[in-house]
Amino acid sequence: MPRNPITARALAVHTLRQIEQRRGFSNRILAEQFERHPDLERRERGLTTTLVYGVLRHRGRLDALIDAAAARPKALSARAREIARVAVFELRELQHPPHAAIPQALGLATALDPSGGLARPLHAILAAIDREGAALDARLAAGKPLDVLANRWSIPRWLAGRWLATLGPDVALARARALAEPPAVELRVDLSRTTADAVAAALREADPKAVVEQLPDQPQALRVRGGGELVRHPLHERGLFSVQALGAQRAALALAPCPEEHVLDACAGMGTKSLQLAELMRRRGRLVAADASEHRLGEHAALRRRGELDVDGFSFTTVVADLTAPEPQPGVDDGPYDAVLLDAPCTGLGNLARHPELRATVQFDDIAACADLQRRLLDRCRARVRPGGRLVYAVCSLEPEEGPRLVRAACDAGAFALEHEETWTPEAHHTDGFYLARLRPT
Numbered sequence: 450m451p452r453n454p455i456t457a458r459a460l461a462v463h464t465l466r467q468i469e470q471r472r473g474f475s476n477r478i479l480a481e482q483f484e485r486h487p488d489l490e491r492r493e494r495g496l497t498t499t500l501v502y503g504v505l506r507h508r509g510r511l512d513a514l515i516d517a518a519a520a521r522p523k524a525l526s527a528r529a530r531e532i533a534r535v536a537v538f539e540l541r542e543l544q545h546p547p548h549a550a551i552p553q554a555l556g557l558a559t560a561l562d563p564s565g566g567l568a569r570p571l572h573a574i575l576a577a578i579d580r581e582g583a584a585l586d587a588r589l590a591a592g593k594p595l596d597v598l599a600n601r602w603s604i605p606r607w608l609a610g611r612w613l614a615t616l617g618p619d620v621a622l623a624r625a626r627a628l629a630e631p632p633a634v635e636l637r638v639d640l641s642r643t644t645a646d647a648v649a650a651a652l653r654e655a656d657p658k659a660v661v662e663q664l665p666d667q668p669q670a671l672r673v674r675g676g677g678e679l680v681r682h683p684l685h686e687r688g689l690f691s692v693q694a695l696g697a698q699r700a701a702l703a704l705a706p707c708p709e710e711h712v713l714d715a716c717a718g719m720g721t722k723s724l725q726l727a728e729l730m731r732r733r734g735r736l737v738a739a740d741a742s743e744h745r746l747g748e749h750a751a752l753r754r755r756g757e758l759d760v761d762g763f764s765f766t767t768v769v770a771d772l773t774a775p776e777p778q779p780g781v782d783d784g785p786y787d788a789v790l791l792d793a794p795c796t797g798l799g800n801l802a803r804h805p806e807l808r809a810t811v812q813f814d815d816i817a818a819c820a821d822l823q824r825r826l827l828d829r830c831r832a833r834v835r836p837g838g839r840l841v842y843a844v845c846s847l848e849p850e851e852g853p854r855l856v857r858a859a860c861d862a863g864a865f866a867l868e869h870e871e872t873w874t875p876e877a878h879h880t881d882g883f884y885l886a887r888l889r890p891t
């Protein structure tokens with residue numbers, strides 16, 4: 450007999466457990482699960498994605514609601530709590546009717562424990578939240594600012610305290626609200642080979658329900674909602690667009706590499722910005738993409754093909770190197786560069802909407818640890834820029850120690866002159882948090 454296909458709710462619970470146990474990136478673990486269930490229909494994949502990201506974004510609030518409704522909240526096993534979180538998210542955030550959300554959750558609980566020992570307390574919790582959820586949510590939204598940020602908006606308490614101190618309650622609350630929203634997919638169009646109009650038209654044709662927005666002051670950018678899995682689109686396969694957040698798109702633009710220049714993409718990772726640098730260089734000159742992770746650089750073979758980077762007059766090399774090392778790194782230190790992009794490793798705290806699992810994994814001490822690594826990378830990368838050349842320092846975090854404070858300290862120490870600075874915030878720009886600075890070594 451054919452096995453029953455897995456349901457979206459069951460797969461969401463399993464994926465959430467995996468993300469928590471492996472402390473992994475949500476997008477990678479979800480993609481891995483979809484690969485294991487290739488027969489899952491598009492609609493079910495969509496619901497699984499909504500449930501996984503929604504529960505991660507609202508976890509603090511869902512737990513506060515469950516704790517308020519449960520007779521013995523500590524008695525819930527980790528899996529039972531995950532089933533409850535999914536159902537409460539459906540009831541409170543998606544406004545799914547109880548007759549859809551509750552029996553599904555009870556079915557999962559009964560499959561785990563056929564005696565009903567799990568389903569009975571779960572039923573009591575969900576019935577209470579169905580009856581009183583609006584009042585419970587109103588209570589979470591009405592306390593002291595620190596409690597509201599932590600309980601209603603699911604910001605880790607230590608981070609909520611920092612935001613209140615540095616941003617004040619209004620901005621902290623606006624940021625937390627913005628980070629609770631599912632973000633649109635942002636795309637960068639390769640303007641050296643096509644136009645934003647042409648890509649927008651192709652996306653609308655592929656999915657007439659997709660909402661594709663062009664941004665007047667960012668001609669390379671598109672913002673898409675509901676367009677399905679865009680990385681499967683043929684134009685993505687040809688490298689004519691890349692998935693990249695708006696602020697991140699600005700880093701290479703701020704560096705403004707020219708054709709024939711010698712450019713270093715320090716911390717190139719999987720190469721999204723390397724491809725953009727090549728586009729801006731019109732595929733002429735020399736581009737070195739370096740990173741400590743051989744695994745991440747492994748993506749560059751596909752990038753080379755998608756981006757048509759193997760052309761006469763353009764040298765694109767990929768180098769595994771620790772860019773903090775004091776000794777010269779072969780393949781990287783073969784001459785000073787006209788321009789260096791340092792897209793530094795960071796806490797990722799600007800990305801809490803797109804990577805909501807970071808709410809649970811990033812800790813206070815990580816900020817100082819990242820800032821220390823960033824300082825060493827900035828110092829070594831400065832030595833790689835030719836006199837008169839330029840460096841763009843960028844991070845997807847809005848914590849001052851990783852961005853403006855670090856850059857100011859380097860400028861105050863006489864290492865650089867600050868030429869340009871940009872900060873992209875979720876509350877003001879409806880995108881991921883991003884900071885960048887263009888610096889001239891002095």
Ligand SMILES: C[S@@+](CC[C@H](N)C(=O)[O-])C[C@H]1O[C@@H](n2cnc3c(N)ncnc32)[C@H](O)[C@@H]1O
Nearest residue numbers: 716717718720721722740741742771772792794
């Ligand atoms: C923010 S990610 C880069 C993302 C990439 N630029 C992109 O656009 O896809 C930071 C990168 O820094 C790399 N990294 C961390 N420590 C490093 C070091 N000491 N030397 C070189 N690269 C390092 C990580 O492997 C990671 O790929």
